[in-house]
Amino acid sequence: MPRLSYLDIAAILRDEIERGVYRHGDTLPPEPVLAERFETTRATINNALRVLRGEGCIATHRGRGTTVTALTRRIRRSAMTRYRPEALQTSTGPFDYEVRQLGMSPRSEVTVSRVVPPAEIAEILKLDEGEQAVQRARRMFADDTPVMIASSYIPLSIAADTVLEQEQQGPGGMIRRLAELGHAQVHMDESVTVRPPNDDEADFLRMSSDQRVYVILHIGRTAEGTAVEAAQQIMPTHYWQLDYSWDVEPA
Amino acid sequence: MPRLSYLDIAAILRDEIERGVYRHGDTLPPEPVLAERFETTRATINNALRVLRGEGCIATHRGRGTTVTALTRRIRRSAMTRYRPEALQTSTGPFDYEVRQLGMSPRSEVTVSRVVPPAEIAEILKLDEGEQAVQRARRMFADDTPVMIASSYIPLSIAADTVLEQEQQGPGGMIRRLAELGHAQVHMDESVTVRPPNDDEADFLRMSSDQRVYVILHIGRTAEGTAVEAAQQIMPTHYWQLDYSWDVEPA
Known part of the structure; x- marks a missing residue:
């Protein structure tokens, strides 16, 4: 042979x-x-x-x-679906839905704090130097497998002493709460890049340094174009597929 | 020290x-x-x-x-912009625009042939087993750096003996020609995954096996939902940033 x-x-x-x-x-x-x-x-x-x-x-x-470490299939993150009002109706939110689609159980650990965000985020939120934002940091699991690290930032001028500083957001999550506070998001921007995980990420996500993470920078904007939420989502590339769909005018 | x-x-x-x-x-x-x-x-x-x-x-x-191998900056692929009628007006197309944004010169090598496409593509185009499609294969460069491999497939029932089988497509490219043939695309689907390059890809894109490529599966659909074009785009993750933006209804 x-x-x-x-x-x-x-x-x-x-x-x-x-x-x-x-x-x-x-x-x-x-x-x-x-x-x-x-x-x-x-x-x-x-x-x-x-x-x-x-x-x-x-x-x-x-x-x-x-x-x-393989999951049975990749988790599908459908960007256009996950931020729609219908998707936000449920108390559980899009991540939970996406993980349940694979027959797995979602779980999140949330930490809320006031921080000076990374420079890139501060620029998007038009914060002054040293100005704080509310950070909602989540570490997310499918069954017992860590599959995502997400940090959302909202300017302190919007979030201070509101429900946005509480761990539980209730039905519709942060997006609905922001709308109720007069900051309805009507436009989303996302950019996707890929890089090796840093030591913290590799440790939590149980990755080796020759694997890769997606870094999704997600921005929610009001009708005036103001960024009211900026989030960074870190996900092992081998666990996730990113789906986008949209309409175009005929050529 | x-x-x-x-x-x-x-x-x-x-x-x-x-x-x-x-x-x-x-x-x-x-x-x-x-x-x-x-x-x-x-x-x-x-x-x-x-x-x-x-x-x-x-x-x-x-x-x-x-x-x-570093480019000065990552090439930004703006999905929603690149398939808009305005973007297609130019004779050069979105890839050329994206590369020129970095101050580099775009170049493409095109090969057109009739092939039985990969199973995944055949399923999307609803081809019968063994049914052929027109494949437009492109190898793309920024200056002298290979940065992308793209293969578009159109059912032979649409493309046979039309301009779509010619190497040069003229202003508006394939999308415009498809529209003129009665197959206007009004809906786009994309899925993004990441994997190591195969040997051919690593060779052309000058990558090592511990680097990664994006695999973008792009589907263009008519108003009836029929997939008239399916394309696979292979790009080194370290050269590209993927941008998406869209409107949502307020929560």
């Missing part, structure tokens, strides 16, 4: 993960055992695992071996 | 690249020379270069050393 290439081996292991031979959270056999099974060298196994790590199927942690 | 960490060294080199000490296409000094300059080990230099590779600042090629 000709020797399998590292891509062949990656394909076989990927297939076994997809068929549930190895499940989310399982530890893969150690490299020497895999090398014996596939009658190849440890270097080849190493290359195969590198491919799967790149795809986010597995993660290798010092002393803990290689574990399966 | 305390020894610099690999992150410190990465930051210094990144800064030198941004200030133009090393420019796009330059070769960095070999690792032993960098180790001597920073009074550290080759392992530390190796880690620092790994960080910069992950960000797309540099690329290492066997036998060619480490070269600077």
Whole structure:
């Protein structure tokens, strides 16, 4: 039998993960055992695992071996749907909906504080140097897998001593509360970039430094064009698909 | 002086690249020379270069050393703008506009052929098994840097023996020609995922296997909801920022 290439081996292991031979959270056999099974060298196994790590199927942690991190499918974040009034009617919000679509249970940890936001955010919110904003920081899970870090910032001039400084926002969330306070959002801007996770992100999201996160900068604007909310969403690229849809005038 | 960490060294080199000490296409000094300059080990230099590779600042090629790949800024792909009738008026099209925004010169190589498209595309275009489509494959450059691979597919039932099978599309491009043929697009869907490049992509886009590409699946639909064009766009994540903006009803 000709020797399998590292891509062949990656394909076989990927297939076994997809068929549930190895499940989310399982530890893969150690490299020497895999090398014996596939009658190849440890270097080849190493290359195969590198491919799967790149795809986010597995993660290798010092002393803990290689574990399966793949979700059954990617979580679909539908930008145009998630901020619609209908989507906001539910008490749970779009993230919860998106995770439930995969048959998983959503969970969020919320921390609210007053901070001087990062320069990029301060500029968007037109804050003066050193001016504070209310930060709503969320760490989000699908079942027990951390899948997202989100920080929303609202100028203190809008949010101070309002419901926006409370942990629970109630039905319709922050967007509805902002509308009730006279800051209805009617225009959204998003920019998407991709980079390696920083140490904090890698730690919480259980990523290795050769994986990547999406950085979504989301801005909500009023009819006057004023940015009343700016949010940064950090998500492992291997867990998420980003969907957008819109109408155009015929050419 | 305390020894610099690999992150410190990465930051210094990144800064030198941004200030133009090393420019796009330059070769960095070999690792032993960098180790001597920073009074550290080759392992530390190796880690620092790994960080910069992950960000797309540099690329290492066997036998060619480490070269600077960073563009001055990321190319901004503004989805809602690029398919508007106004954007299509120009003879050059949105890619050319986006690259010129950075002060660089766009260039595309187009290949037109009849193919059986990938299963995912065939399903979107509702093709029968083995049914052909017209594929317009483009390899795109900013100055001499390859920055995008795009393949558009149009059902043969629409495109056969029309202008859509010619290399040059003229003002307004494919979208305008489709409209003239009675297939005006009024709705766009896009999904964004991220993965490592395959061998062909890595070769053309000059990427290493630990970098990533966006895979944008773009679908243009008529008023009846029929998909008349499906395109796959492959772009190194370190070269591009994806922008979306849209209106919402107030909550």
